[in-house]
Amino acid sequence: AQSVAQPEDQVNVAEGNPLTVKCTYSVSGNPYLFWYVQYPNRGLQFLLKYITGDNLVKGSYGFEAEFNKSQTSFHLKKPSALVSDSALYFCAVRDKVGTYKYIFGTGTRLKVLA
Amino acid sequence: EPEVTQTPSHQVTQMGQEVILRCVPISNHLYFYWYRQILGQKVEFLVSFYNNEISEKSEIFDDQFSVERPDGSNFTLKIRSTKLEDSAMYFCAIPGQGGGVQYFGPGTRLTVL
Numbered sequence: 001a002q003s004v005a006q007p008e009d010q011v012n013v014a015e016g017n018p019l020t021v022k023c024t025y026s027v028s029g030n031p032y033l034f035w036y037v038q039y040p041n042r043g044l045q046f047l048l049k050y051i052t053g054d055n056l057v058k059g060s061y062g063f064e065a066e067f068n069k070s071q072t073s074f075h076l077k078k079p080s081a082l083v084s085d086s087a088l089y090f091c092a093v094r095d096k097v098g099t100y101k102y103i104f105g106t107g108t109r110l111k112v113l114a
Numbered sequence: 115e116p117e118v119t120q121t122p123s124h125q126v127t128q129m130g131q132e133v134i135l136r137c138v139p140i141s142n143h144l145y146f147y148w149y150r151q152i153l154g155q156k157v158e159f160l161v162s163f164y165n166n167e168i169s170e171k172s173e174i175f176d177d178q179f180s181v182e183r184p185d186g187s188n189f190t191l192k193i194r195s196t197k198l199e200d201s202a203m204y205f206c207a208i209p210g211q212g213g214g215v216q217y218f219g220p221g222t223r224l225t226v227l
């Protein structure tokens with residue numbers, strides 16, 4: 001079965017520093033990978049996706065993610081963190097070809113300190 | 115990004131009662147999905163619905179759950195007899211740009227007492 005793992009429950013980073021939120025995946029076949037962000041009392045907002053092509057994917061709000069097939073990772077990154085980036089981040093993988101079901105990771109809470 | 119609204123934003127109910135959660139996409143969609151997020155836990159898929167039929171469902175989506183498109187525009191998730199463990203945030207989602215992207219509504223917080 002497909003799965004994603006987010007090994008860190010929380011990541012703290014100082015404002016202005018680069019941030020990384022980790023995600024590893026386990027899929028059969030080519031993965032469709034996604035990052036979503038959840039602000040307090042809000043729904044999930046789409047940040048970016050990887051389907052095929054360049055391993056470095058750029059998304060909303062200055063975020064990017066690097067797909068690494070050999071390490072089965074899809075880490076979320078941002079060169080310079082903002083306090084407003086503080087939120088809950090979810091990595092997700094599409095379950096299998098022909099389905100629209102997402103498998104979500106457990107989420108990582110990002111805290112950007114002023 | 116397509117807009118999806120959900121009502122109510124918060125529902126409090128007694129155990130054993132029926133609840134209906136609503137999802138209204140701004141534009142017409144044939145596909146929609148329901149997920150739930152128990153407080154502090156990960157988001158879990160419940161069901162996908164295409165053209166008035168369930169296309170896929172998870173093991174969570176048992177006989178207590180049902181989905182409908184009652185009037186051609188909004189979509190509903192019904193829980194027939196709520197249990198304490200049904201307390202969660204329930205999100206509906208619609209397909210967006212290609213590649214399987216889904217856009218989520220703001221969610222309904224269900225509290226079962």
